[in-house]
Amino acid sequence: MMIEISGLKAGYIKGSHVLQGLSMAIDKGQSVALMGRNGMGKTTLMRSIVGHLQASAGTIRFDGADITNRPPYRIARAGIGYVPQGRDIFHDFTVEENLRMGLLGKPGLGTQVPAWAYEMFPILEERRSQRAGTMSGGQQQQLAIMRALLGKPQLLILDEPSEGIQPSIVHDIGTALRRYADTQGLTVLLVEQNLDLVSLLAHHALFMENGTIVERVDDISRLHDDPDLINRYLTV
């Protein structure tokens, strides 16, 4: 198991839980899409895994080790890369400085951006000395993903990466990520509403409702073939 969550409870107000005893697991090398309507607790789950939000009950095990409520930098160093909703790039830094931030926090990765980063997303090399905040949404998303990948994570967490980005760019990003994950054996946890990106990137899908996982779909093509599934968990 790459990550194993059991009985997780977490929320923003004391005594009130968004996550109500959630359990899930992802095998090494698998890509899983987490789906569900807004407000069901997807982002809350991501924030709990990376340590931005304290869990009040339950455990999160990563590669066998208990990482529940550890500080974010320890979780990152254990091997979890995080691309948050809204990307959270450093707007005032150059593209290259943002990428270097993916390396500096991890001992042993050096300080220079390796060539493969620019080969995977060439636009980042073109814009390397430009301020990151001046780039388009799609470019910023590539930057945020690459910044996370440079830290050599075993598990990559992506929260709504397609939000506000043109479909063709979403497709390119998805294709590049799929190739990277296959060659590097990367495990991916993807929160996403965009079915194209999900079917491009994920092997399985989990559906979330009211703070728990309510259904697992092992065959990702069912998303297209079974409109009932979409109606039940996604349409408002």
Place this chain on the structure above:
Amino acid sequence: MDLFLSIGLDAVSYVLTLLLVTLGLVIIYGMMNVINMAHGELFLLGAYTVVALQAVGAPFWVGFVAAPLVVGICGLLIEQIVIRHVYGRSIDTILATWGLSIAIKQVIIILFGPAAISIANPVPGSVSIAGVDYPAYRLVIMAVAALLAVATYLVVYRTSIGLQIRAVISNRGMAGSLGVNTRLMDRATFAVGAALAGIAGAVMAPIMSVDPQMGVGFLIPAFLAVLVGGLNSLLGAVVGASTIGGATSILSSVMAQASAQIGVFLLAILIIRLFPQGLWKETR
């Protein structure tokens, strides 16, 4: 002409020393959102480190080197014992650090007594600059302060450590999720900010009367400098310290000390009213 030159030199030396105190405040505030009311007492501790070492017969320069180390360690302890428990609670932080400043002052009074102590000038004599005889030691102060301010700037804007510090300032959660040890960064910045105030206290000790109240005399103008220059930016600290320090020196050369203070406060109020974000807006 000579008068202008000597007023100008006085202003520059005051601005540079004020800058050291202000830089510590800005770094600590930017990094941790902690308004450190005890920052003036860190300046005080630097000066009294020199006093203590002079009392046992050590030369001034030993005290000068020891001050940032002693005050830096005090900074670490303060962060560990007080500050880390009140992160994210700004009112509590102000109260806690205010209490701390009173405690430090009282400890100093117990150890050294309430009276002013003077420190022998380590570089007596004067240097002639364009026909004006200017105290040599004041030039030393300027050099020390300018070097430290430039060094701080270079560390923050030109090194990998500085990039990580700025990342934590800009987005603490994300920096942590990239593996940056935010806890270590907090401790280190607090210690360095404290050490800067410590050096300022040590270097100013020979030209001030060293007494337990001397910290406030630097804390208030440093806060004004932060407000006038703009938070969260080292260049803002430079602009703020220049404005407040320059105005203070120039006004006190032409009018009584009390009137000069009133003038500086009025100027600060005016600037804050017209530029609520500070004179220097971070552009990069």
